Amino acid sequence: MVNKFVTASAVAILLALGATGGAQAQSITQALTAAYDHAPDLQAALLEAKASAESIALAKSAKLPTIGASISGSESWSLVGGQFSGGPSITTGVSYNQTIFDNFKTEAQIEAARAAAELAEYQIRNSEQNVLLSVVQAYMNVLSGRQLVALREENIRFFQAQLQSAQDRLDVGEGTRIDVAQAQARLAQGEASYRASLSTLEVSQATFQRLVGVRPQQLNSTHNYARLIPNSIDSALAEAEVGHPAIMMSKAAIRAAQAGTDAAEAAFGPTASVTGQVGSRWTNGGVTDGFSGSVGFQVTVPIYAGGALGASVRKANLGQIKSEVEAMSTYDQVREAVISAWAGIQSADAQIQAAQAAVQAGTTVLDGTIQERDLGTSTTLDVLNSQAELTSAKEGLINAQTSKVVATFSLLSAMGRLTASNLGLPVTVKSAVNYTQAVEDVWQELRTVAE
Helix, strand or coil: CHHHHHHHHHHHHHHHCCCHHHCCEECHHHHHHHHHHHCHHHHHHHHHHHHHHHHHHHHHHHHCCEEEEEEEEEEEEEEECCEEEEEEEEEEEEEEEEEEECCCHHHHHHHHHHHHHHHHHHHHHHHHHHHHHHHHHHHHHHHHHHHHHHHHHHHHHHHHHHHHHHHHHHHCCCCCHHHHHHHHHHHHHHHHHHHHHHHHHHHHHHHHHHHHCCCCCEECCCCCHHHHCCCCHHHHHHHHHHHCHHHHHHHHHHHHHHHHHHHHHHCCCCEEEEEEEEEEEEECCEEEEEEEEEEEEEEECCCCCCCHHHHHHHHHHHHHHHHHHHHHHHHHHHHHHHHHHHHHHHHHHHHHHHHHHHHHHHHHHHHHHHHHHHHCCCCHHHHHHHHHHHHHHHHHHHHHHHHHHHHHHHHHHHHCCCCHHHHCCCCCCCCCHHHHHHHCCCCHHHCCCCC
16 A cells, blocks of 8 residues: 555656656746736736826817817708798808816816826836736745655655564564554655645646746746845835835825815816807708808806815815825835845744754754664654654745745835846836827827827
8 A cells, every 4th residue: 555655646746746857947037027928917007007198188188179070961841832942951060169278277187197197107017016026926835835745755755664664673573563553643644744735736836827827847946136135124125215116106196186186276266268160051052151150268267166166175185185194104014014024034044044954953863863763772753753853844944945035025026126127037018108108199189009
């Protein structure tokens, strides 16, 4: 039965590792590059930014001319005194409408739209950071999961060997049934741990494929992005305060809210507009009315609007205060994230050193305990306990090394530097800046805007 499990586990481990023996190496950089081009969340943020840019053109249109052409026709007839008359008629016309002054309400709305477009651009950068950090976490989960699977399979083989050794000693009268039972119990525990790690690895690989778009191949934790980490936490905090996308989004939100307040207050002022139209009417007998036209203007001043104007101003003021409060909260969250990631790196370094020392000591203890067991001064249980402690130390080392890599990228994210540009990824950076500049051309209805 033991041999059967070894064969099945060998097959399972190959499946879990994705048959990586013949696969190409897949570095963190390659995974990040593939994910950047694949990520639906990032593409959605780009489309949202482009849609937000259209609000600029919509706001500008409020003070630009509206020109329209119309044509209408009818068929009429009459019967008077036995005389029948009638025929078709066609009326054509061109109209012109333009607001020439609205107490600078439109200017405030344009500013709000531009701030919203800027906010959406920073949202792309924020989504970019979230996507890339998720990829790193998934990458390291797969890598550490494979290491744990391999470690626990090695642990099973060790327990199988100890069970066989205990059985052999029992057969020759040197061991006890207790030794055999203890070895069997540890083997069962090892098999359960192995299967649990295998299941966790399968989930991690599925997450990796969802984020990156391909199955994980041969992975390793080597990277050169630690060079982007500053020498002190104060430098990290300073970079985060001036460059983190979330903070820049908050500043843009404040600008948009301030412009919204200005627009609401402008509604109390006068509005002036001009109108014009020209047209003609044809019948089956030719031109009957000739050409006609008119030009007019209108000035309106609000006197009473049922409290709507005042409510709009108060609502805008509250929105502005809310944006400022949220900006302070965002600042604190970014600061907390930087400190947490920095502490995570320091903690991981200490855990790695401790785990390395524990592995080295545990290996020595296990070798010595096995020798003592063979000499009769230690028991099988002592050997099993030493192996369990060594395995625990190795698992701790794997987890600490994983935590170090994730904490490094978490700090880059907290600083606002986990972007394709800063990482030097070979990709075309997703941005709506060029699209926004094209939309700023208010006559864009006369030409195509590249998407």
